[in-house]
Structure formats: C-alpha cells, structure tokens
Amino acid sequence: MNILDLDFPDWEDAVVRAGWKKYRGGQIFHWLHRQRIFDPAAMSNLPADIKDWLQREFEPYPGIHDPDVRKSLRDGSEKILYSLPGDSHPGGKEMEIVYLPHKTWNSVCLSTQSGCSLNCGFCASGRIPFKGNLSVAEMVFPVYDLIRKTEEKINNIVFMGMGEPFYNYENTLKAARILSRQEGAGIGVKKIAISTSGVLPAMEQFLRDKEPFALALSLHFFDHGKRRDFMDVEDKYPIAEVIRFLVQNKDYFNRRTIMLEYLHLPGINDSPEEARELGKLGQILGGRINLVPYNGETLKIKNYLLRKPSWQQSVDFQNQVKRLYKMVFIRNSAGEDIAGACGMLAGSFAKEREN
Template sequence: MKNLLDFTLEELQSWMKENGESAFRAKQIFSWIYNEVWNYDDMKNIPNSLKHKLKDNFYIGIPKIEEVYESSLDGTKKMLLRFNDGNIIESVIMQYKHGNSICISTQVGCRMGCKFCASTLGGRVRDLTCGEILSQVIIGKKICGDRISNIVLMGSGEPLDNFDNVMKFLKIVNADYGLNIGQRHITLSTCGIVPKIIELADKEMSITLAISLHAFSDEKRKEIMPIANKYSITEILDACRYYIDKTGRRITFEYSLVSGVNDGKEDARSLAKILKGMLCHVNLIPVNEIKENTLKRPSKKVIEEFEEILKSNGIEVTVRREMGADINAACGQLRKSYIESAK
C-alpha cells in the first residue's frame, strides 16, 4: 500500500491511465483530500469501481492527532502527530496578524547533534516521506480552521539531510491543485550542509533559505554544532553567496544567543564583520533552555546590546519573538517529554 500524499498530480494521472481510469480523476481525488475529505467513500463524484481500486492500492496518510496543546500566552498550537508505524513528530501553528504559519518536521529525530536542540537528543530515527511532511500542513489547516499562509521547515530534523523528499514536498505544496502555497512563503532552515545548499541554489527556487550559524568562528561553532567539523563557516558563506547569486533571494542567518558562549560584544562585532556586504538578515534567538544541558539564555540587556552592535554595523537584525513558551513549543521538547512519560 502506498501513501497517496506521496504522489504528484502527474504521478497519479499516470497511475489512472495504467489502470484503465480517466486521468482527470486524479485532480478530483486531490481536491477532496485537500478539502479535508480523507475517506474514499465520502468522495461523491468518484465511481465505486475506482474507490475499490484506490482502497486496494493506496491509503491517505493523515497522521493521528495524539495531542494538541494551546498556549494561553499567544494562542500558539503544538501538535503531536503519530504515523502508522508508531513514530511521533511535532508541528507548531503560530497565529500572526498576517496569517497562520506552521513549523513542520522533516525527520523523526535528527542526527546533526546541535547542543541547543532537543530534537537531536535521541538521534535520527528515519526520514519523513514527502507525503508525511505535507500531511502536517494539511492537518494544521484543519486544526486552526483557516488557511496556512506560511511554512517553516524548522521543526525536528535537518531538511537538507532528507533532500529528495523535501524537494518533492516543495513541489507538491506549491502546486495549484493542492494547497497552492507560494515558494516565497516557505522558509527552509539548515545547519549548513554545503553541497546541498549549492544543489538547492541550482534549482533557482524562490524559497527563503535560513542558515543556523550561531557563531562567527569555526572554533566557537564546533562547541555547539558538530556539523562545523565538516564544513567551515567560510565554505558555508561561499555557498550562501552562490545561493544569493542564483536566486536573488536574501538569506536569513539564525543565531541562538547562549549566555557566556557566543553573546559577547566581540562576538557581535565579529559576526557583523563576516556578514558585511551580504544580502542577508540576522534572526537572534535567545536559546531555549532544556534540562539535558546547561546552556542558558542571556539577559535582556545583553540581547539588546548584541542587536544594537549588529545594527550599528549595517546588518539587518530582529530578535525572534518567543512563541508557545508555556507548551514546550521549541524543537523536540514536547515529543521527548511525551515519549518519556509514556514509558
């Protein structure tokens, strides 16, 4: 049995023709699915003979909603979703004045080992298929009762470590027969897998690329990000310049501020120096404190000083607003605590 959500329209049309059905049925079926009808028997304009074929060959891979937590602070909703094989992932719906954003996972767990991230603590279990990535957006739309206008691939997993499935997801989610979410409304976050950044650049897409940088030097970066042992900051920045040249898109650099590690005034000045002249924006993220390590967030004063130094050196910068602080809305926190409590 195959997950129907893993199929593009063209692939399902080909299946229809190969199985003696009219190709136009594919678009009808997807129309039902994207309008939250996930039972073949409820697809009223589909012939019974085709429904039987669909039941014999495909399942509609909408995960089970294990839990939904809603923040009393800002209305952020965090979903724990369970797939057919029992694996649990998490997604977060954030409501803004400009629309609903969803932060989705691309893998069950993660093998990148970044010290500030809870999703990597248990390692990578497996990749998500393109349909499993897509299903988070579909079910998120149902839960919030409104259109999802922005997608952030910044949940559990490293998107470029699951490259082919993520690329197919981007194609399907952008398609007019499906959710029709424009590429400019999609952000992909990576810890910096240089060959894949270059491969992504060559596709000349309009998505926003976000780089988890978190340090101005390789030595400091190695302290918190094992990927720094494979790719230097110079290599990452060169790949980013290539991406900008190919796409014309501004890069976002994510910088988790960790007290006493990378939050000093010299860190800020050095960061501004290496980014000077690049079409970029820095997103400062006060680190999410988790019980498995001793990383602490800086004081409000230190954060403001760091921000001001970047601004005074001509670097565009914002401090990320914390969402869902009362529901463990940071990457991997909720999944890990849920699995531990279920043992």
C-alpha cells in the first residue's frame, strides 16, 4: 500500500493494530498531508520503530516524477501529464490534471481514471484506451506536487478530468476526504466538486453516506434518444431517472451545492424547448447551471455535426435559460490552446504520441 492511500482514521487504526497509541496516526497524517513530507526518516517526532515500520510496510510515494507540462500562453493554465509506473498497471498508464490559477484563487481539475470506460462522443478521454482506476495516492500526490512547485494555495478541487469519478467511487471519495481535512490540506468541502455522468447507484450511495461535497451532474441532454447517441451511460441510467432522484432529494443536494453541467452543442441541444427544460430544472433544484461551450474539433457523429458555438450563440442560449432561472453561467473554459479545456483531456497528448 502507498503511504498516501490512507485517510486519518485509517492511520489511527493502523498504528493501534501495530501496537502504538492512536495519536501517532494523527502525527503521521500531519507529516504526509499538511507538511507534505513523505520520507519517514524526516518525521522528527516519531520514534525509530514507527519510522522503520513505515519504511517497511508502505511505498513512499506514488512514483510519479517529471510530468510533462504545457502552459497556456492565453490564460496561464497548465495541463500536466503524469506517466504512472507499470508495476501496478502492465505497460504503465497516463493521467492528466489541469491547474487553473486565478487572481484570487487557484483550482485544480483532477482525473480519477486513466482514460475512461465510458465513451461520450464529445470527449477526448473516452477515445483513448482505458487503463484503469487511479489510486488515492495518484489523485492526492499531484495536488501536493503543484503546491510545492507553485508555492500557491489550492482553493478549489474539481474531479472532472479523465474518467467517471463514480466508477472509482471509493478512491475518489477517500481522496476528497483527505484533501478536505483540516489536519491536511484543509480545502473546504464546498470547494470540492465531484462530477458524474449520472451513475445512479453511486449517486444513491453518495446520499446514503451523507457526503458533504458538491455534486456536478453532466446533464447535456434531456431527450433519452439524443443522450444515448452521445453517452453510453444513458443506456444503463436514463437521465429521466437521474433527474427524478435529484428532485426527490433536492433539499439534501441543494444544501451541499449542486451544479448542472450543460455542454453547448449549437444546433444539437440548444432549442427553445431545451432552454425551457434547463431553466425549469434549475428552478426546481436550485444550485448553479454551467454552460460549457463545446471546445473540440468539428466532428460528425451519427447524424450530428459537432462544432464550436460562437460566443454570441452561447449568450443567446444562456439568455433563454435565464428567463426562467438566473443562476446560469457560461464557463470560460481555460486551457483551450493546450487541449486542457473541458472534454479535451488526452486528445492532443495522445495524438502527439501517435505521430
């Protein structure tokens, strides 16, 4: 097991099982997740036998080094590609994160899987081979690596990079809990958002577990047939059932912050009827609607022509939704010039490797 895979209570249990006092678990967590010191030899308040035990029983860090970094000249965002070692995944696997610095806060978009087992027609991550889930360590280490390199505080985390977070539920939620702990990085629970394309059983578990994090639903389409044409997940978990579940539990989700992500595909999902449905759902659920203008290349999928909307087209659609619900924003996707914007992860790096 990797030394960064354990949450605070896991460390308390582990040290007690190994014969030491519970508070030693808290000290270890503090070194790892607050001080970001991963070498047990440097944990100065631990006795030698605990240091030996840590060295013997745990991998020291996920073994990810020297990521490939592309920095946007337009907005300063960075796309960071990590190559993960092959011992846990034959042949190795890759994953990307995106760092989004702002004037007053900094965000990181994290991946939860290498590639994605779903195959949404508009998304680059679904087009590369799926190589498996990321471990907890593989999700939290890049955040600490960024803090070390930039010497900046990270205020927001979104699990919206490569992969369906709810197909790696346990690891994603554990990573979110670790990053939110006051004894560690201390990122506020409302500043951590987990996205899903609508994996209903995991959404039900999220509710049962009373997880405090924000939830972002990748909605994109209301019509079952149209959503199926673009998103495999619609076959298993039709959006009508997902919406019914959210409406039934709207008080819970609204207290935790709900976000509806709506990819804007001009001529495909921006009719007046779709604007009305989106506005009505916003009225019922509350929270925030993010319109995400499609960023990818022009593509023909089935009978649809995918192309970028003009800014004015997105504003017009936003204004139609706004007639019913005001909290609708156009997400200014950073990192477009480095293929780091929403739905672009894995596209350009994958192509560069093929060439």
